[in-house]
Amino acid sequence: MDRYMRAAIEEARMGLAEDGIPIGSVLVHRGEIIGRGHNRRVQSGSAVLHGEMDALEQAGRQPASVYRDCTLYTTLSPCPMCSGAILLYGIPRVVVGENQTFLGEEELLRSRGIEVEVLQLDECIGMMTHFIETFPELWNEDIGE
Amino acid sequence: MDRYMRAAIEEARMGLAEDGIPIGSVLVHRGEIIGRGHNRRVQSGSAVLHGEMDALEQAGRQPASVYRDCTLYTTLSPCPMCSGAILLYGIPRVVVGENQTFLGEEELLRSRGIEVEVLQLDECIGMMTHFIETFPELWNEDIGE
Numbered sequence: 001m002d003r004y005m006r007a008a009i010e011e012a013r014m015g016l017a018e019d020g021i022p023i024g025s026v027l028v029h030r031g032e033i034i035g036r037g038h039n040r041r042v043q044s045g046s047a048v049l050h051g052e053m054d055a056l057e058q059a060g061r062q063p064a065s066v067y068r069d070c071t072l073y074t075t076l077s078p079c080p081m082c083s084g085a086i087l088l089y090g091i092p093r094v095v096v097g098e099n100q101t102f103l104g105e106e107e108l109l110r111s112r113g114i115e116v117e118v119l120q121l122d123e124c125i126g127m128m129t130h131f132i133e134t135f136p137e138l139w140n141e142d143i144g145e
Numbered sequence: 146m147d148r149y150m151r152a153a154i155e156e157a158r159m160g161l162a163e164d165g166i167p168i169g170s171v172l173v174h175r176g177e178i179i180g181r182g183h184n185r186r187v188q189s190g191s192a193v194l195h196g197e198m199d200a201l202e203q204a205g206r207q208p209a210s211v212y213r214d215c216t217l218y219t220t221l222s223p224c225p226m227c228s229g230a231i232l233l234y235g236i237p238r239v240v241v242g243e244n245q246t247f248l249g250e251e252e253l254l255r256s257r258g259i260e261v262e263v264l265q266l267d268e269c270i271g272m273m274t275h276f277i278e279t280f281p282e283l284w285n286e287d288i289g290e
Contacts, residue, residue: 088225
């Protein structure tokens with residue numbers, strides 16, 4: 001695994017240590033991490049700060065030219081909101097830790113020309129599986145089962 | 146125009162008064178506004194708080210059952226990110242002020258069974274047209290022309 005996915009997993013583990021949902025993400029521009037974050041539903045009562053969104057937010061206001069030269073790393077398959085953010089900003093490549101515990105809008109992204117690579121990492125699958133089994137009500141709170 | 150779109154326009158005008166991008170939104174649950182907001186790109190340097198996202202954020206953590214009984218009002222056609230958030234939360238109905246200055250993912254929403262009503266209000270068109278003409282660089286900053 002490269003250091004970017006390692007950083008995304010570190011973010012997910014930080015979220016877990018804060019009693020949050022363990023999903024992390026980093027935004028990489030030409031080899032440099034320009035934003036990193038993790039899901040903040042529990043920590044901030046946030047309905048919009050998923051891991052990917054938090055990484056985008058931490059990157060701050062960027063010009064279109066930067067986004068179009070970025071790769072987004074995320075430990076879990078991106079949900080419709082995060083996939084929409086990827087489409088909005090024209091991020092051309094997404095690297096996903098796993099899509100076994102949740103399958104997001106990978107097909108929509110691919111249909112719009114975005115490269116989606118799924119690593120299917122045991123570490124990511126294990127982290128989410130344990131979380132969902134331990135806190136099913138939290139996992140199902142916002143979008144239902 | 147009903148009081149919900151009126152409230153969304155008020156939010157857009159608040160954004161304008163803060164030197165921000167004039168797009169506002171309210172989230173309505175069974176007749177009650179449970180979240181309201183406006184684009185905060187300028188005010189907070191935010192890459193994720195579009196008007197619709199800010200309204201969702203202000204509504205806080207809600208259960209799936211609430212979202213599925215909501216209508217989202219927005220002064221401008223929802224971009225891919227905001228449309229993705231609507232899909233994520235299963236919000237069944239969206240009322241749009243106008244889609245003449247920007248056309249978002251209305252067709253994607255409709256293809257997923259979401260009711261999208263476009264009011265094409267002169268007030269909304271005028272507000273965005275004036276903003277885009279006055280601040281074209283700000284309008285084109287993040288997603289390009």
